[in-house]
Amino acid sequence: MPTTSFRGVDYLLIETLFSEDERLIRQTARQFVDERVLPVIRDCYRDARFPQDLIPEMGRLGFYGANLEGYGCAGLSNVEYGLIMQELERGDSGLRSFVSVQGALVMYPILTFGSDAQKERWLPRLQSGEAVGCFGLTEPDFGSNPAGMRTTARRQGDTWILNGEKTWITNGTAADVAVVWARTDEGIAGFLVERGTPGFTTSDIHGKWSMRASVTSSLSFADCRISEADRLPAAKGLKAALACLTQARFGIAWGALGAAMDCYETARQYTVLRKQFDDRPIASHQLVQEKLACMITEITKGQLLAIHGGRLKDQGTLEPAHVSMLKRNNVAMALDVARLSRDLLGANGITDEYPIMRHLCNLETVKTYEGTDHIHALVIGERVTGIPAYR
Amino acid sequence: MNIVVCVKQTPARDSLLRVDAAGKWVSEDDLNFEINEPDAYALESGLQLKEQHGGEVTVLCAGPARAAQTIREALAKGADRAIHIAADHLGALDPLGLAKLMAAALRDEKPDLVLTGLQSDDLGYGQTGVILAELLGLPHATIIMQVEVEGGTLQVKRELEDGWFQHVAMPLPALLTIQSGISKLRYATLMGIKRAKTKPVRTVSAAELGDAATPVLEVARVYAPPRGKRTQLFDGDARESAARLVEKLRFEARVL
Numbered sequence: 001m002p003t004t005s006f007r008g009v010d011y012l013l014i015e016t017l018f019s020e021d022e023r024l025i026r027q028t029a030r031q032f033v034d035e036r037v038l039p040v041i042r043d044c045y046r047d048a049r050f051p052q053d054l055i056p057e058m059g060r061l062g063f064y065g066a067n068l069e070g071y072g073c074a075g076l077s078n079v080e081y082g083l084i085m086q087e088l089e090r091g092d093s094g095l096r097s098f099v100s101v102q103g104a105l106v107m108y109p110i111l112t113f114g115s116d117a118q119k120e121r122w123l124p125r126l127q128s129g130e131a132v133g134c135f136g137l138t139e140p141d142f143g144s145n146p147a148g149m150r151t152t153a154r155r156q157g158d159t160w161i162l163n164g165e166k167t168w169i170t171n172g173t174a175a176d177v178a179v180v181w182a183r184t185d186e187g188i189a190g191f192l193v194e195r196g197t198p199g200f201t202t203s204d205i206h207g208k209w210s211m212r213a214s215v216t217s218s219l220s221f222a223d224c225r226i227s228e229a230d231r232l233p234a235a236k237g238l239k240a241a242l243a244c245l246t247q248a249r250f251g252i253a254w255g256a257l258g259a260a261m262d263c264y265e266t267a268r269q270y271t272v273l274r275k276q277f278d279d280r281p282i283a284s285h286q287l288v289q290e291k292l293a294c295m296i297t298e299i300t301k302g303q304l305l306a307i308h309g310g311r312l313k314d315q316g317t318l319e320p321a322h323v324s325m326l327k328r329n330n331v332a333m334a335l336d337v338a339r340l341s342r343d344l345l346g347a348n349g350i351t352d353e354y355p356i357m358r359h360l361c362n363l364e365t366v367k368t369y370e371g372t373d374h375i376h377a378l379v380i381g382e383r384v385t386g387i388p389a390y391r
Numbered sequence: 392m393n394i395v396v397c398v399k400q401t402p403a404r405d406s407l408l409r410v411d412a413a414g415k416w417v418s419e420d421d422l423n424f425e426i427n428e429p430d431a432y433a434l435e436s437g438l439q440l441k442e443q444h445g446g447e448v449t450v451l452c453a454g455p456a457r458a459a460q461t462i463r464e465a466l467a468k469g470a471d472r473a474i475h476i477a478a479d480h481l482g483a484l485d486p487l488g489l490a491k492l493m494a495a496a497l498r499d500e501k502p503d504l505v506l507t508g509l510q511s512d513d514l515g516y517g518q519t520g521v522i523l524a525e526l527l528g529l530p531h532a533t534i535i536m537q538v539e540v541e542g543g544t545l546q547v548k549r550e551l552e553d554g555w556f557q558h559v560a561m562p563l564p565a566l567l568t569i570q571s572g573i574s575k576l577r578y579a580t581l582m583g584i585k586r587a588k589t590k591p592v593r594t595v596s597a598a599e600l601g602d603a604a605t606p607v608l609e610v611a612r613v614y615a616p617p618r619g620k621r622t623q624l625f626d627g628d629a630r631e632s633a634a635r636l637v638e639k640l641r642f643e644a645r646v647l
Contacts, residue, residue, distance in 0.1 A: 007405070020460055021584060024467060028578045064583030085583075239608065332392035 006033045008091065009261040011300045017307055018079070026079045028061060029087035029107035037091035042352050044213040048206075051213065059129025062098050063088070064109035073122035077192060079310035082254035086306075090262045091253030093362035094214030096255040101170045104125060104247035106133030109179050109190060112243070113235035120193060122177060134175035136166035136193075136219050137241050143168075143376050145390075148236055151221065153182040153189060158228045160184075160191065162199070162221040168369070172217025173202045179232075180219070183242045191226050192233035199224030204253070210361040217311070246320045249370050250313060253326035254306050256366060257299065259359040264295045266354055267341035274346075282344070287290075291344055295337045302330045321383040328376035335363045392540065395500060396437040396470065397493060397520070398430040398508040399481075400454050400461040404512060410613050416514075417613065420639045425441055426461045429508025433569040435576050436538055437506050438469045440604075446472045449500065452493060455479045458537035459592075466587035467579035473592045476600065485608035487505035493519070494526035505566040509534050517568075531566040532559055536573045538611035555562035 008015070008030075018026075036054060044051050058064065062074040067081035075159045076084075078228055089096035107126050125131035141149045151164025151342040162182055172178070178193045178200075185248050205216045222232055232240070271283035271292065282288050312318040339358035367373050375390070382388045402408065412417040412570040426434070437448045450465040452458050452567070453476035462473045465476035474496050481489065497505070510517035517533075519573065525532035536556070537548035549557040550570055585625075623639070641647040 005405070007403075022589075023460070024464060024579060024584045025581060027464075028581065030583070032578055036471060060580060061578055066581055072582075075582060076585075078583075161623055 006262075006265070007032055009265060009296070009299055009325055011296050012088060012304075014300070014307070016305050017087075018083075021159060022080050022083060023075075023077065023286040024365050025086060026083040029063070029084045030090075032057075032061060033091040033095075037088075037095060041092045041095075041213060042355075042358070044094075045092070045205060045358050046212075048208070048212045050098065050295050052174075054095070055098075055132065057129075058099065060291050062127075063103075064129060065103040065111075065123070067109055068103065068107055071119060072127040073109070073123075073364055074124065075189060077310070078250065078313040082251065082310050085254040086261070088256040088258065090221060090258035091310050091385070092213050092257060092358065093255065093366055094211050096251070096258070097170050097211065097214050100136055100248050100255070102129075102133055102249045104251055105135035105244050106177070106179050109232060109235065109244050110192070110238065110293065113190060113232040114192075115229070115233050117229065122192070125176075126231055131176040131272050132171055132174050134169050134171040134178045134217070134219075135244065136169050136172075136180040136231045137245075138168045138371050140165055140218075144372055146241065147188075149181065149183055149188070151180070151182040153184045153191065153226070155184065160226045160228065160231060162191065162193070162224040166219040167206070167217075168200075169217045169219055171215050172219050173204050173274040174201075174215050174217075179221060179244075180221070187236065187278050188238045188241065190232035192232065192344065193221075193224065193226060197226070210365040212358075212361075213242075221362045242320070243372055246323050249323045249327040250309065250318070252366060252370055253302075253309060253323070253330045254329040256327075256334035257302050259363055259366075260295075260299050260302065260337040261332075262328075263338045263341035263356045264292075264299055266356055267295070267344040268292055270345050270348070270354075288344060291324055291340045294365070295340055298333045298337060301334050305329060309342075321379050323386050324376040327371065328373055328380070331363065331366050335360070335367055338363055392440060392442060392444045392503045393501065394437045394446060394448045395451055395502040395505045396430070396448060396495060397451045397505065397523070398434060398435045398461060398465055398545055399427040399452065399508070399511050400424045400458040400492055401427045401511055401513040404428065410615070413490050414612055414614070415610055423427040424457060424461070426464060427508050427513075429512075429569055429571045431508075431576055432444075432573055433508050433567075434465055434468065434470065435574050436535075436569055437504075438577070439574070440538065440540060441469070445463070446503070447514075448504070449474065451493060451496060451598075452476070453478045453489060454481060462592060463584075463587050464579055466590045466592075467583040468577055469583065472590055473593055475594045476597060478597045481604065482610060483515070484604075485606040486516045486522050487608075488604040488606055490519050490522035490526055491604050492600045493523050495543070496595055497527065503564050504540075505529065505564075507566070507568050509568040509570055511519075520566060527566065528563055529566045530561055531568070532561060533568045534570050535567045536570050538567060538569075554612050601622060618633040 024254050028308045033255050039049050065073045066076045069075045110122050139149055153160040153162050180193050200221045201220045202217050271288050272281050274282050276282050303324055342356045378389050403425045406422050409418045418460045441448050448470040450470045450473040452462050464554050476492050476496055507520035532547050534550045535547050536550050539546040543563050625635050
């Protein structure tokens, strides 16, 4: 075990809000990240590769679909699940994205909208990490406006013929199964497309300065024939796809806290040790303390938002417009904390000896994906005015 | 095989320690606690032996109410049940007093193997395990790095000094005190944490176990090592002074 394991960030006795189970679950995720992720993540990021060795181990620990019930899933509460996301993203946003996609965007729709045969076929393998999934909604010309999607599925007896392109798909080339959304005569529908299906090809997006330890791909469908048995029978319309995203966004609100905590804690320790001007730690300067005070205050507010949101979700009263506030606030907060932390480390802050620049670059993606900052602002704006302003 | 693993909850290793008001122990306010490190390896050894040979792992833990978290963690990792000796001030007991409580708690257990960490990270007596073996009438071996069970016999590897090891064959039942760092510790899985809630924990008070032993050993005072600077001047002949300086550097400061 490393001697300097992460002890958490807690200014306001937040710890008293957690149950014994919540602390134990966080401890498992925290130790896993300290011992298995942190030693390898810098090299993964440099080499632009996902730490694949960790996939089965995360399955054994129960990280995939951890807040779902049945099929080997742990059935955690939403705060317990959130704490796992927090710790994973303290490691790297790419790792949390992998687990988010697997659980919230692949297992959740199969569990919620799938047939019994689909659940039995896929959920145990996805839970254990034996199979990997991806979620195909975004298209080259339709990001914030998924309702405009051009991918189509045309029915021909018991078969669907899929045509179109999906892009910015996490885990696309790594996936054994893709949850793909397409326009049909009966509205938007979801399909399970298995790797190797004729007409289905994938390719990776290269040249990313963000999410380098994560696989990002494009999916292409050219007269790809899918059986009716592989359509998600209960997924009716775009709202089914959006329900998946609400699940994932909840996890992002927690994950962003983890990235912010790692940046803040790195900066705090650095400023206490780094000496300048008369051999005094830079933490003794007022401008430095103001930044630290600002960061810990914003992190604490983000923690309270996430915990309250998690408790509401457990009661079944958390609405998509609430999740928009959680995701938007916590990601923007984390990005600000990352930038302030980089500032406090001076030139050292730009190297990969420290995790800050990696988090900072990752968070630029997190700000955009799963509903951009702007779109979530418009969701909140619609909620408080009653006037939609998306166009 | 019925295995009992004795675990203790101790302050987390990188805690900032402050001496308490009475000067007899550390202040427990805002301390984090965790499983004593060598005990975590004892638990891992017990769980591995259970996986190889079947049977049951029972966790025995003495400590205040907060120790329930450590018990829960051991159950989450795969122990089957637990005995919690509710004792508020472990510091007030000496190793004999604590071992007596533990032996009394195990009276009806008939374990094949008792495992403890070789010492605790807080008091560090290194005695509780061996005294417990004596009270239970079991043979014991200390500082164990490897355990194998063949038939009714234990094959163990002990760590000696200077990189030497001793291989010992001993009969069962027995008690072993386990060294840290000998294996890779497992994580509590999320499913394990959920299952732990349903596993039986028997809580017994120290009084029920006949807690009457007057400690023969007492902590008189807890204090930080005093820091001091002393300057030594070497007078006289330069050659002689240099020789004395080299001697000091080599044998006292040990920097040469």
